Amino acid sequence: xxxxxxxxxxxxxxxxxxxxxxxxxxxxxxxxxxxxxxxxxxxxxxxxxxxxxxxxxxxxxxxxxxxxxxxxxxxxxxxxxxxxxxxxxxxxxxxxxxxxxxxxxxxxxxxxxxxxxxxxxxxxxxxxxxxxxxxxxxxxxxxxxxxxxxxxxxxxxxxxxxxxxxxxxxxxxxxxxxxxxxxxxxxxxxxxxxxxxxxxxxxxxxxxxxxxxxxxxxxxxxxxxxxxxxxxxxxxxxxxxxxxxxxxxxxxxxx
Amino acid sequence: xxxxxxxxxxxxxxxxxxxxxxxxxxxxxxxxxxxxxxxxxxxxxxxxxxxxxxxxxxxxxxxxxxxxxxxxxxxxxxxxxxxxxxxxxxxxxxxxxxxxxxxxxxxxxxxxxxxxxxxxxxxxxxxxxxxxxxxxxxxxxxxxxxxxxxxxxxxxxxxxxxxxxxxxxxxxxxxxxxxxxxxxxxxxxxxxxxxxxxxxxxxxxxxxxxxxxxxxxxxxxxxxxxxxxxxxxxxxxxxxxxxxxxxxxxxxxxxxxxxxxxxxxxxxxxxxxxxxxxxxxxxxxxxxxxxxxxxxxxxxxxxxxxxxxxxxxxxxxxxxxxxxxxxxxxxxxxxxxxxxxxxxxxxxxxxxxxxxxxxxxxxxxxxxxxxxxxxxxxxxxxxxxxxxxxxxxxxxxxxxxxxxxxxxxxxxxxxxxxxxxxxxxxxxxxxxxxxxxxxxxxxxxxxxxxxxxxxxxxxxxxxxxxxxxxxxxxxxxxxxxxxxxxxxxxxxxxxxxxxxxxxxxxxxxxxxxxxxxxxxxxxxxxxxxxxxxxxxxxxxxxxxxxxxxxxxxxxxxxxxxxxxxxxxxxxxxxxxxx
Numbered sequence: 001x002x003x004x005x006x007x008x009x010x011x012x013x014x015x016x017x018x019x020x021x022x023x024x025x026x027x028x029x030x031x032x033x034x035x036x037x038x039x040x041x042x043x044x045x046x047x048x049x050x051x052x053x054x055x056x057x058x059x060x061x062x063x064x065x066x067x068x069x070x071x072x073x074x075x076x077x078x079x080x081x082x083x084x085x086x087x088x089x090x091x092x093x094x095x096x097x098x099x100x101x102x103x104x105x106x107x108x109x110x111x112x113x114x115x116x117x118x119x120x121x122x123x124x125x126x127x128x129x130x131x132x133x134x135x136x137x138x139x140x141x142x143x144x145x146x147x148x149x150x151x152x153x154x155x156x157x158x159x160x161x162x163x164x165x166x167x168x169x170x171x172x173x174x175x176x177x178x179x180x181x182x183x184x185x186x187x188x189x190x191x192x193x194x195x196x197x198x199x200x201x202x203x204x205x206x207x208x209x210x211x212x213x214x215x216x217x218x219x220x221x222x223x224x225x226x227x228x229x230x231x232x233x234x235x236x237x238x239x240x241x242x243x244x245x246x247x248x249x250x251x252x253x254x255x
Numbered sequence: 256x257x258x259x260x261x262x263x264x265x266x267x268x269x270x271x272x273x274x275x276x277x278x279x280x281x282x283x284x285x286x287x288x289x290x291x292x293x294x295x296x297x298x299x300x301x302x303x304x305x306x307x308x309x310x311x312x313x314x315x316x317x318x319x320x321x322x323x324x325x326x327x328x329x330x331x332x333x334x335x336x337x338x339x340x341x342x343x344x345x346x347x348x349x350x351x352x353x354x355x356x357x358x359x360x361x362x363x364x365x366x367x368x369x370x371x372x373x374x375x376x377x378x379x380x381x382x383x384x385x386x387x388x389x390x391x392x393x394x395x396x397x398x399x400x401x402x403x404x405x406x407x408x409x410x411x412x413x414x415x416x417x418x419x420x421x422x423x424x425x426x427x428x429x430x431x432x433x434x435x436x437x438x439x440x441x442x443x444x445x446x447x448x449x450x451x452x453x454x455x456x457x458x459x460x461x462x463x464x465x466x467x468x469x470x471x472x473x474x475x476x477x478x479x480x481x482x483x484x485x486x487x488x489x490x491x492x493x494x495x496x497x498x499x500x501x502x503x504x505x506x507x508x509x510x511x512x513x514x515x516x517x518x519x520x521x522x523x524x525x526x527x528x529x530x531x532x533x534x535x536x537x538x539x540x541x542x543x544x545x546x547x548x549x550x551x552x553x554x555x556x557x558x559x560x561x562x563x564x565x566x567x568x569x570x571x572x573x574x575x576x577x578x579x580x581x582x583x584x585x586x587x588x589x590x591x592x593x594x595x596x597x598x599x600x601x602x603x604x605x606x607x608x609x610x611x612x613x614x615x616x617x618x619x620x621x622x623x624x625x626x627x628x629x630x631x632x633x634x635x636x637x638x639x640x641x642x643x644x645x646x647x648x649x650x651x652x653x654x655x656x657x658x659x660x661x662x663x664x665x666x667x668x669x670x671x672x673x674x675x676x677x678x679x680x681x682x683x684x685x686x687x688x689x690x691x692x693x694x695x696x697x698x699x700x701x702x703x704x705x706x707x708x709x710x711x712x713x714x715x716x717x718x719x720x721x722x723x724x725x726x727x728x729x730x731x732x733x734x735x736x737x738x739x740x741x742x743x744x745x746x747x748x749x750x751x752x753x754x755x756x757x758x759x760x761x762x763x764x765x766x767x768x769x770x771x772x773x774x775x776x777x778x779x780x781x782x783x784x785x786x787x788x789x790x791x792x793x794x795x796x797x798x799x800x801x802x803x804x805x806x807x808x809x810x811x812x813x814x815x816x817x818x819x820x821x822x823x824x825x826x827x828x829x830x831x832x833x
Binding site for chain 1: 293328330331345348351352356363377378380384416417418429430433452482484485487489518519550553611805807810811815
């Protein structure tokens with residue numbers, strides 16, 4: 001472990017080191033996940049370019065968006081290079097649904113959901129966190145030259161993202177909106193914790209539901225399967241359809 | 256019938272290609288896929304942004320809607336899932352857990368979610384069956400007073416293939432093939448086997464087929480084959496989709512066809528392995544065409560109609576569509592342009608208009624039903640990004656872009672409303688000179704970043720199509736939508752090297768002056784300069800991304816690719832020499 005890794009991150013470094021050695025392909029899967037995250041960030045930044053009222057910020061947002069798309073491509077390439085065979089990384093790279101959890105909301109994009117100060121605070125907090133995380137993974141994979149080179153290129157861009165978002169927040173603060181800026185940063189940090197908690201709750205819920213559904217399947221569906229196999233026929237070929245189906249009468253029904 | 260306009264919003268969602276479509280008294284006034292807004296290809300999420308855009312575009316509010324129609328019956332889907340998994344106990348344990356979680360987490364509550372998110376009362380919400388939505392999208396948009404309707408896809412509630420009779424009384428079901436016997440899922444299993452992504456790479460299999468010979472037809476027929484009495488049956492020992500959440504084929508499949516291809520494995524048709532994969536693609540394409548033709552013949556027998564309307568994801572197989580038009584018993588063949596699940600949004604809305612409201616006439620199916628870019632906003636954007644642009648008058652624009660293309664430049668072309676359906680039809684297109692394979696290779700390598708074997712499509716003014724292409728008469732209505740693959744005339748095959756496939760065919764688009772005057776004029780202008788009124792036309796997107804929607808999407812794609820020129824309405828942007 002490099003001296004540069006902060007004390008606070010060392011347990012995570014050690015845990016990741018262990019997992020990456022125990023679970024084959026974990027590094028590759030992580031790169032695939034980062035690829036989606038960066039793509040999602042790029043999409044958020046493009047919406048900001050389109051919708052911001054701060055026209056002077058458009059160029060920075062646009063450059064930021066293009067950086068994120070480039071990072072996404074770099075991570076995807078590394079994920080493929082690190083995968084030794086058809087792996088979970090490929091599945092993650094192919095799962096476009098993954099991106100939905102990375103900042104693209106149902107009804108609103110991140111920029112639409114936040115005002116300009118909150119958005120800048122979001123960029124600053126998340127870029128800083130991202131840079132810290134990437135530094136940790138770069139250190140973990142320091143024996144892999146290509147990956148280390150990729151992380152160093154990305155780190156340079158991240159420094160620009162952190163710097164411009166902080167600079168803009170400072171400008172707002174200098175114009176008498178220091179309280180708004182402070183509150184925005186606190187809101188973003190709070191939201192980050194809350195979303196982490198929600199993700200944990202969701203994952204735990206999915207795990208528990210999976211267990212219960214598995215039990216339900218084994219206990220209840222087993223006996224039914226014997227009856228069903230005796231009575232149900234799964235025939236191929238064209239089957240006649242009852243002519244008296246009344247789709248209109250059942251228009252309000254889900255069945 | 257009420258005096259005020261009847262507004263109906265159709266929604267398809269939660270599997271793939273979610274979309275919203277808005278009707279005003281039966282006329283489609285807006286339709287768009289959610290992916291264009293979220294920028295997630297084949298986005299399956301509830302299309303709230305698409306729905307909101309439709310309402311905003313029409314200048315109405317949610318309260319003005321008479322009905323909102325969802326394109327399938329979620330409870331019947333759950334029933335099918337449970338019955339299938341009971342029948343395959345205990346192999347379906349994982350599929351049951353995944354399927355049940357999906358239903359309990361999302362799909363079963365789609366009705367209440369639509370009401371809550373859109374702010375409508377449950378009385379306004381209707382549910383149309385999946386295949387009925389597809390059938391309505393194909394029949395009501397065709398303009399035919401009476402027609403046979405053939406729907407083929409992966410699976411709806413239970414039906415995977417269905418035949419309908421469309422007439423003055425609406426749509427009447429005649430017969431259907433039920434899950435797990437599915438032509439769409441069979442094609443998707445081969446798609447996965449050949450290393451492409453399911454619900455995305457099927458057209459790659461179709462494009463790969465001409466590189467092979469169908470020497471595996473007998474083996475494919477051991478997976479899926481026609482049966483006495485019409486239709487087809489799948490050998491369920493060879494496939495796994497009826498009990499697996501992740502895989503569609505198993506060891507029985509591999510025993511027939513050998514090792515599957517890894518997605519990142521290069522495709523080189525000069526090697527034995529590459530030829531084997533091409534031969535498998537050719538074989539599944541051959542069998543699919545034969546089975547669809549048999550179904551078309553059965554549809555004719557069951558309905559006695561002279562016209563055929565098709566929808567469902569399988570109807571995006573433009574080679575098979577042309578085969579049916581050329582060899583089938585119908586005088587006219589129509590296919591809904593968004594034949595996959597997206598089209599269900601339009602179909603469900605049309606069904607409600609005709610059969611629930613009792614309205615007459617279903618119109619408005621144009622290619623450019625999606626969002627438009629605003630010139631003033633775009634100018635501001637370009638100025639803010641310090642990007643040099645020039646505004647050209649209409650004639651000057653056509654002249655300049657024709658010169659660009661003739662000089663070998665590749666142009667990103669954004670005009671009017673975004674296309675409805677998966678094809679770029681000259682509204683969100685990448686255009687290039689179609690003469691010689693060099694342009695094809697350049698567009699593939701530096702702009703689209705896609706497999707080199709995949710063909711590009713030509714666009715040609717409709718009145719000049721016969722000069723270079725031979726299309727069956729029954730396929731006429733497919734040509735404006737790029738839904739047919741037709742032979743290139745011998746004398747034009749060399750001339751059109753960038754858009755002629757290895758078997759001498761092309762997925763041609765016939766461009767009409769009435770529906771896309773600017774693109775039509777550009778084709779003629781290019782023809783005057785070069786003697787070839789044809790352009791290479793491919794969708795304006797990068798690999799893995801949806802077609803561009805806004806000006807900034809177009810700009811970001813322009814900047815990340817080898818495009819030389821970008822045209823946004825009347826604004827022309829040239830990439831500085833590097």
